[in-house]
Amino acid sequence: MENVHTLAAFNMGIDTHQEPVVYMREDCHVCVAEGFNASSRVLVTNGSHMLIATLNVVERHVLEAGRVGLSKIAVQRLRASDGDEICIGHAPVLHSLSHVRKKVFGHALSAFEMREVIEDISAHRYSDMEIASFLSVCAGGRLDLDEIISLTQAMVACGKRLTWPGEARIFDKHCIGGLPGNRTTPLVVSIASAAGLTVPKTSSRAITSPAGTADTMEVLTTVDLPLDRIQAIVAETGACLAWGGAVNLSPADDLLIRIERALDLDGEGQLIASVLSKKIAAGSTHVIIDIPVGETAKVRTRQQADRLASLFTEVGQACDIFVRCVMTDGSKPIGRGIGPAEEAKDLLAVLKNEPGAPRDLRQRALHLTANLLDLADNTGLDAAMRKAVEILDSGQAWQQFQRILRAQGGIKALPQAAYQHRQLAVRSGVLMSIDNRRLSRLAKLAGAPLDKAAGLRLFVEVGDRISPDQPLFTLCSESTGERDYALEYYRQNQDIFVIQESV
Numbered sequence: 001m002e003n004v005h006t007l008a009a010f011n012m013g014i015d016t017h018q019e020p021v022v023y024m025r026e027d028c029h030v031c032v033a034e035g036f037n038a039s040s041r042v043l044v045t046n047g048s049h050m051l052i053a054t055l056n057v058v059e060r061h062v063l064e065a066g067r068v069g070l071s072k073i074a075v076q077r078l079r080a081s082d083g084d085e086i087c088i089g090h091a092p093v094l095h096s097l098s099h100v101r102k103k104v105f106g107h108a109l110s111a112f113e114m115r116e117v118i119e120d121i122s123a124h125r126y127s128d129m130e131i132a133s134f135l136s137v138c139a140g141g142r143l144d145l146d147e148i149i150s151l152t153q154a155m156v157a158c159g160k161r162l163t164w165p166g167e168a169r170i171f172d173k174h175c176i177g178g179l180p181g182n183r184t185t186p187l188v189v190s191i192a193s194a195a196g197l198t199v200p201k202t203s204s205r206a207i208t209s210p211a212g213t214a215d216t217m218e219v220l221t222t223v224d225l226p227l228d229r230i231q232a233i234v235a236e237t238g239a240c241l242a243w244g245g246a247v248n249l250s251p252a253d254d255l256l257i258r259i260e261r262a263l264d265l266d267g268e269g270q271l272i273a274s275v276l277s278k279k280i281a282a283g284s285t286h287v288i289i290d291i292p293v294g295e296t297a298k299v300r301t302r303q304q305a306d307r308l309a310s311l312f313t314e315v316g317q318a319c320d321i322f323v324r325c326v327m328t329d330g331s332k333p334i335g336r337g338i339g340p341a342e343e344a345k346d347l348l349a350v351l352k353n354e355p356g357a358p359r360d361l362r363q364r365a366l367h368l369t370a371n372l373l374d375l376a377d378n379t380g381l382d383a384a385m386r387k388a389v390e391i392l393d394s395g396q397a398w399q400q401f402q403r404i405l406r407a408q409g410g411i412k413a414l415p416q417a418a419y420q421h422r423q424l425a426v427r428s429g430v431l432m433s434i435d436n437r438r439l440s441r442l443a444k445l446a447g448a449p450l451d452k453a454a455g456l457r458l459f460v461e462v463g464d465r466i467s468p469d470q471p472l473f474t475l476c477s478e479s480t481g482e483r484d485y486a487l488e489y490y491r492q493n494q495d496i497f498v499i500q501e502s503v
Helices: 029-034 072-078 097-104 111-122 128-138 145-157 185-194 213-218 227-237 251-263 268-281 302-318 340-351 359-377 381-393 396-407 436-445 480-492
Strands: 005-011 021-025 041-046 049-058 067-070 085-090 171-175 199-203 239-243 286-293 322-329 419-424 429-434 455-458 471-477 497-500
Touching (some): 005 029, 021 029, 029 085, 041 072, 067 072, 067 085, 097 128, 111 128, 111 145, 128 251, 128 268, 145 251, 145 268, 145 302, 171 185, 185 199, 185 213, 185 239, 185 340, 185 359, 185 381, 185 396, 199 213, 213 239, 213 340, 227 239, 239 396, 251 268, 286 302, 286 359, 302 322, 340 455, 359 381, 381 396, 436 455, 471 480
Parallel strands (some): 005 067, 021 049, 199 239
Antiparallel strands (some): 005 085, 021 067, 455 471
């Protein structure tokens, strides 16, 4: 490389999440010689390790002369120690950014162009701002069918793939989200694998919700598992409940999800590609997609749901994976817990057949499992439902869930929130509705899903008759700041719970 300069590494100890940042003095000879300014993209090399980073310029007293500061993720990826000789040069021009600009102006991307974009994102060549630009121009139905197929295939091609012996049929289930408390996946996996299906479930963390399956499972057991360990667990138990991001399956997806979470964005095409790329990379051959439909769910109308189901099915066919979409009620929250630990309590109650277990969570999980069993055996939904109920009621599903947890490293004790606030009703009447979106927002402001014990526990259901001073929910948080922040949001949005006065 031409015009490469060296500086001594210095760990700044600054957490910049997953975006590498380097820091240089305002009078640094490298900046002067190369014309670097704040936010310039630079190529940084330490021996055989290299990355593209964003430059921040600092005042002279912050860094000693001759040093380059590194953020924590930059130190990690460069495997750098203080004093290492770090080479700094201009970042290569990314041709794929021209494809993003092409999309900005409303033009469709070819399979080759989509592949170039995803390859560069997977290789950490894009800044967070550039990833955000790509996601934004793809959101809002701006990807056509061919682009979604190309995006899905590109995301699969950039990561590892799980393989399974012989001509095994591999089953999976996914919910598109948007419904607080809808933690059916661990239940479906436990029942279906107890019935003999192979279900190697690799899940994502939450994007726009207070918890994802991986977030909830992480409070119960180890989910950060290498590929060979996942394969051994599935060979032993027929299933697993792991975090997909730990095994480099569709790695671009995890980079995109991180930015989607910050943007609170979950575009249609990206959603489909995200879900199916993970399933294909995990070796799945048959998948059930749960699409909740409701006024305050992610999908609000049956027309939208039908369009999404059609796209899922067509993309699945193009990628040689069989997809069945199931429309479900998305008008209200599921279960009583919202947030990783609270949702874990609900799924354990259902598996143990406890008297107070949430009935809606149980019935929803059985319905989805019946679809998966029917997909496998073609015996009809009624027969499949009877089989699912028998496995759950007999305790076989609970035993199978424990087997999976033990194989993944053991069963953890559930965390307890440091602060709990019980919110009471202020009027009487019938609870007509609960706003899913704003309820999720309330749980997220309390700290979920990053704080595993944070979230909500509901005491009421739609249709209940409410009395003044009756508990509506308990808010769980790990700090007083998050508690107060969430409660202030609730005070400004008390119509999350619509209570109609009695006549």
